[in-house]
Amino acid sequence: MALQPLPLEGAELGFDPEWLPAGDATALFGELRAAIPWEVHRIRLFGREVDSPRLSCWIGDPDATYRYSGVRFEPRPWSAALSDLRDRLERELGTGFNSVLANLYRDGRDAMGWHSDDEPELGPAPVIASVSLGATRRFVLKHRREPDRKLALELPAGSLLVMAGATQRNYRHALPRTARPVGGRINLTFRSIGRTVGPGVL
Numbered sequence: 522m523a524l525q526p527l528p529l530e531g532a533e534l535g536f537d538p539e540w541l542p543a544g545d546a547t548a549l550f551g552e553l554r555a556a557i558p559w560e561v562h563r564i565r566l567f568g569r570e571v572d573s574p575r576l577s578c579w580i581g582d583p584d585a586t587y588r589y590s591g592v593r594f595e596p597r598p599w600s601a602a603l604s605d606l607r608d609r610l611e612r613e614l615g616t617g618f619n620s621v622l623a624n625l626y627r628d629g630r631d632a633m634g635w636h637s638d639d640e641p642e643l644g645p646a647p648v649i650a651s652v653s654l655g656a657t658r659r660f661v662l663k664h665r666r667e668p669d670r671k672l673a674l675e676l677p678a679g680s681l682l683v684m685a686g687a688t689q690r691n692y693r694h695a696l697p698r699t700a701r702p703v704g705g706r707i708n709l710t711f712r713s714i715g716r717t718v719g720p721g722v723l
């Protein structure tokens with residue numbers, strides 16, 4: 522199936538629920554769950570540092586250092602499987618990616634709170650390619666100023682969601698907790714990190 526546009530005013534979204542064949546998605550989930558050096562990232566929440574409610578790993582080219590929720594990450598090197606995924610995404614989307622944030626949601630208690638991927642090093646209109654594996658979870662977007670503009674989307678194993686254009690500028694997104702019994706889920710967000718432009722850097 523091809524990437525289908527999702528209608529949401531002021532956002533630019535493309536979705537393919539079956540980007541990876543089911544067998545490939547299952548195999549990749551098992552491989553990444555075992556092989557990625559998962560760690561608990563510390564995030565800043567209301568001015569305090571706390572453990573994030575999920576496991577994460579930042580992977581990328583050596584120069585792709587990244588600040589996320591106020592914390593700096595040096596990237597781990599690409600594995601063959603992740604590098605192959607990156608190559609396919611770059612070919613199909615016609616844009617470059619130098620890093621990927623992998624997140625492991627062990628069960629329904631693991632989640633990601635409301636945020637935008639709008640750090641300056643991502644640039645003003647980042648293309649973010651999000652590949653989901655494992656359990657289906659609900660992903661939600663809401664406009665920063667217009668409460669009626671929102672979207673909820675189930676992200677099944679093997680799906681690809683692309684966020685581009687003004688999506689990060691206009692919208693926040695989240696992966697809410699769920700009381701339903703769900704298994705593990707891995708999400709990979711491929712990104713392109715530039716050099717931070719600002720005081721003290723150039």
Ligand SMILES: O=C(O)CCC(=O)C(=O)O
Nearest residue numbers: 622633638660696708710
């Ligand atoms: O797990 C997801 O689907 C969302 C992940 C996300 O928003 C992020 O990594 O910035």
Ligand SMILES: [Fe+2]
Nearest residue numbers: 636637638694
């Ligand atoms: Fe995000």
